Each structure stands twice: as C-alpha cells, then as structure tokens.
Amino acid sequence: MDAPELVLVLRYRKAVTYGLHVLLGALETHETSTRYEVRFGETPEATAAHIREASATATRVLVLWSFYSPDAEALARELAQIRDLADAPNVAHVAGGVHATAEPVQTLDAGWDIAAVGEGETTLLSLVDAVGDPTGISGLAYRDATGAVVRTGRPQRRPLDDFRGFSLRWDRFNALEITRGCVFSCRFCQTPFMFSARFRHRSVENVRWHVDAMRRRGLRDVRFITPTALSYGASGDEANLDAVEELLATCRDGIGPEGRVFFGSFPSEIRPEHVSREALQLVKKYCANNNIIVGAQSGSDRVLDAAKRGHGVEEVKRAVRLGVEEGFRINVDMIFGMPGEDQGDVDASLRLARELADLGARIHAHTFMPLPGTPWRDAPPGDVDPETISEVDRLSQRGALYGHWQKQRDHAARLAAAAEAYPRPGRSRTILPLRTECS
Numbered sequence: 001m002d003a004p005e006l007v008l009v010l011r012y013r014k015a016v017t018y019g020l021h022v023l024l025g026a027l028e029t030h031e032t033s034t035r036y037e038v039r040f041g042e043t044p045e046a047t048a049a050h051i052r053e054a055s056a057t058a059t060r061v062l063v064l065w066s067f068y069s070p071d072a073e074a075l076a077r078e079l080a081q082i083r084d085l086a087d088a089p090n091v092a093h094v095a096g097g098v099h100a101t102a103e104p105v106q107t108l109d110a111g112w113d114i115a116a117v118g119e120g121e122t123t124l125l126s127l128v129d130a131v132g133d134p135t136g137i138s139g140l141a142y143r144d145a146t147g148a149v150v151r152t153g154r155p156q157r158r159p160l161d162d163f164r165g166f167s168l169r170w171d172r173f174n175a176l177e178i179t180r181g182c183v184f185s186c187r188f189c190q191t192p193f194m195f196s197a198r199f200r201h202r203s204v205e206n207v208r209w210h211v212d213a214m215r216r217r218g219l220r221d222v223r224f225i226t227p228t229a230l231s232y233g234a235s236g237d238e239a240n241l242d243a244v245e246e247l248l249a250t251c252r253d254g255i256g257p258e259g260r261v262f263f264g265s266f267p268s269e270i271r272p273e274h275v276s277r278e279a280l281q282l283v284k285k286y287c288a289n290n291n292i293i294v295g296a297q298s299g300s301d302r303v304l305d306a307a308k309r310g311h312g313v314e315e316v317k318r319a320v321r322l323g324v325e326e327g328f329r330i331n332v333d334m335i336f337g338m339p340g341e342d343q344g345d346v347d348a349s350l351r352l353a354r355e356l357a358d359l360g361a362r363i364h365a366h367t368f369m370p371l372p373g374t375p376w377r378d379a380p381p382g383d384v385d386p387e388t389i390s391e392v393d394r395l396s397q398r399g400a401l402y403g404h405w406q407k408q409r410d411h412a413a414r415l416a417a418a419a420e421a422y423p424r425p426g427r428s429r430t431i432l433p434l435r436t437e438c439s
C-alpha cells in the first residue's frame with residue numbers, strides 16, 4: 001500500500017477526548033481523494049514518536065490538539081517539549097477548541113502553528129482534502145511568511161445530524177452531544193460564544209442511530225453532552241418535556257434491558273427553573289441516575305442578575321426541595337468570586353450552600369475564572385477570602401461540598417494575566433461596578 005500523503009497525529013489525552021472523537025466521527029464518513037492515516041499520541045513521547053516516523057514519509061503531518069482555557073499554559077509547555085523531541089518542516093501543530101477560538105493570536109504566540117477557530121468538523125475535512133495545507137480554508141488563523149496573522153473567518157455551523165457524535169471506525173466513544181449552543185447568555189460561560197446563542201439539537205432519529213450502534217458494540221451506558229439538559233428540543237427559554245420524553249424513551253428502548261440511560265447528571269446539567277415534578281418523574285421513568293446536577297451559581301440575586309443567569313435564588317431552593325422529595329441526590333454548582341461580588345453576596349452564597357446542604361444537597365464549588373470569549377473575559381480573577389475558605393472547608397468536611405475550586409483560583413489568576421497581556425481592542429481591564437452592569 002502507498003504511504004499516506006497526510007498523517008493526523010492526535011495528541012490524545014485520556015481526560016479530554018470528546019473534541020477529538022467528534023472530529024473522527026466526521027472524518028469516518030467523509031469521502032476524500034487524500035490518502036491519510038490517523039495516529040493516537042497518548043503521551044508527549046508517543047506523540048513525538050508518531051511525528052518522527054510520519055514526517056519521514058508523508059507529505060504533511062498535522063498534530064491535532066484540543067484543550068480548554070485553563071489548560072492552555074501547561075499544554076504550551078508540553079508542545080515545546082514535543083517539538084524538542086521531534087520536529088520537521090512538514091509538521092504543523094493545530095490547536096482547536098474554545099481557547100484557540102477565543103484567543104487565536106495568544107495560541108499562535110504560545111507555539112501552535114495553526115489555531116482552528118469555531119466548530120472543527122468542516123475545517124478538518126477541508127484540511128484533509130487539501131493534504132493539510134491551510135491556505136484558503138475557513139476556520140483557521142495562522143501566520144504567513146511575513147509573520148502577519150491570517151484569519152480565514154469562522155466555518156459554517158452545520159446541523160448536528162450532519163456528523164457522527166463519536167467514532168465507530170476508530171472505536172472511540174463518549175457521551176453523545178444532543179444539543180450545541182445555548183440561548184442563555186451567562187456572562188461567565190464560553191458556550192454561547194463558541195457555538196452560538198441558539199440551540200441546535202440532534203434529532204431523536206439520529207440519537208437512536210447512535211444508541212443502536214453503541215448497543216451493537218456491547219456498550220451499555222448512554223450519557224449526553226448538552227449545555228442544559230431539559231432544553232432538549234426547545235428553541236427558547238422553556239423546557240420541552242415532550243421532546244425530552246421522546247428522546248429518553250427511544251434511548252431506553254434502544255440500549256436494551258441491560259443498558260442504562262443517564263440524563264441531567266454528569267456531564268449534563270439542569271437549569272433550576274426547568275426542574276419540575278413532571279421532569280423529575282421522566283428521569284425516574286427512563287433513566288438510571290439517582291442524582292442530578294442543578295446549576296445555581298450564586299446565592300445572591302444581585303450576582304445572578306449581573307451574570308444574566310435568567311433565574312433567581314428561589315428557583316434554586318425550589319429545585320433542590322423538589323429533587324429531594326422525588327428521591328434524587330442533588331449536586332448544586334456554585335461559583336465563588338464572581339465579578340462585583342461583595343461580602344453580602346458571599347454571605348448569601350454561603351447561607352444558600354448551608355441551607356441546601358441541610359436539605360441533603362452536595363455543593364460543587366468553583367472559583368470564578370475570567371474565560372476567554374466570555375463577556376467577563378477581562379474581569380478580575382475570582383478570589384475567595386480566608387473566612388469563606390474556612391466555611392467552605394467546614395462544608396467539605398461534612399461531605400457537603402466538593403470541587404477543584406482551589407486549583408481554579410490559580411487558573412483564574414493565570415487567565416487574568418493572559419487577558420491583560422492580550423487586551424481586546426478598545427477594551428480596558430477595568431470592570432464596571434456590578435450594579436451598573438445590570439440592565
């Protein structure tokens with residue numbers, strides 16, 4: 001067999017595989033005249049070995065990376081390490097995902113050759129057709145021979161049904177993405193920026209196709225990726241329980257008696273105002289999870305308004321009470337250190353955390369991170385004062401609180417420093433007082 005013209009080396013980190021699996025799902029049904037091969041680099045050393053071997057025979061080698069903003073700095077160091085181990089003129093490192101989309105210049109300066117901007121499926125397919133040559137392909141940022149940044153614009157956003165949500169050919173499975181984009185516009189969140197502020201849902205028939213394929217492969221657990229689980233089938237703020245039931249019923253049926261369906265638990269989440277007895281009963285009827293995740297974010301209505309969450313504290317309490325009454329274990333996401341948060345807001349959040357913990361909920365604590373692409377990208381990093389830390393510690397000792405909120409404080413500080421180093425044109429880093437930001 002002829003040597004491949006193009007080798008795609010995936011920097012395949014076990015913890016973050018989803019973004020690469022959807023690319024493989026798109027690739028496996030794509031017809032192209034390019035002879036290509038895919039290799040998985042599970043460690044920096046293995047990635048370098050693939051690069052060394054492939055670059056000796058292929059016309060081009062693209063090394064594909066996908067990562068979130070908090071990991072960008074550590075992965076830039078890893079990229080340098082891989083380049084030291086193996087490099088050649090026909091090798092290009094391509095970074096995709098939300099960080100590369102929001103901060104393409106930062107990504108190029110950090111060492112990647114190409115930043116893939118926006119949804120990656122169509123961009124990758126075009127790159128494969130062009131044997132890895134980025135010229136003229138939309139969805140990319142790279143430097144030309146003079147060092148100037150070339151931006152080719154966002155690629156077209158396609159319906160989810162156009163591409164597979166995982167890869168049969170390479171046997172790489174993951175929670176199935178049922179909804180992309182989000183009509184809510186929480187100011188700390190990268191989802192609406194990355195995927196647009198409207199929902200695109202995978203059709204029930206297409207979801208069923210995936211579930212049938214999983215069952216044939218002997219897989220038994222169906223999980224979903226969605227920005228807001230009970231929004232499945234909806235076009236606006238309200239939940240669409242008929243669509244949710246249709247989805248869950250077909251998944252339950254498709255995965256068979258030995259299978260399990262998980263909905264509203266990791267890695268999807270439910271907005272508090274969508275929690276209703278009917279919705280919880282649907283989950284009980286069709287799903288195996290006895291826990292759900294509810295996004296609360298703050299115990300202060302003032303902060304929730306400023307974050308444009310679209311719900312208040314009362315809805316959170318109501319959701320948790322209903323969930324407990326229906327026999328669910330409730331995990332509640334909360335963010336400490338949001339922009340403009342004052343001591344009164346922090347106290348309100350701690351009060352809410354204690355109250356929900358007393359009801360039996362577990363608090364998943366986060367520290368606010370000024371994420372690229374979000375309206376709060378230029379906000380100061382989240383910080384949490386020592387007294388809040390001790391209270392939060394007391395709750396974790398009771399088993400009522402968990403999360404990587406301390407590590408996120410470090411990420412937040414690094415992201416804020418990066419935002420300062422790469423100011424957006426016309427923006428100063430000063431954040432307006434919280435009340436002024438609420439409209």
Ligand code: SF4
Pocket residue numbers: 182183184185186189190191192227228271
């Ligand atoms: S936090 Fe959730 S509801 Fe808010 S914009 Fe992001 S995905 Fe949508």
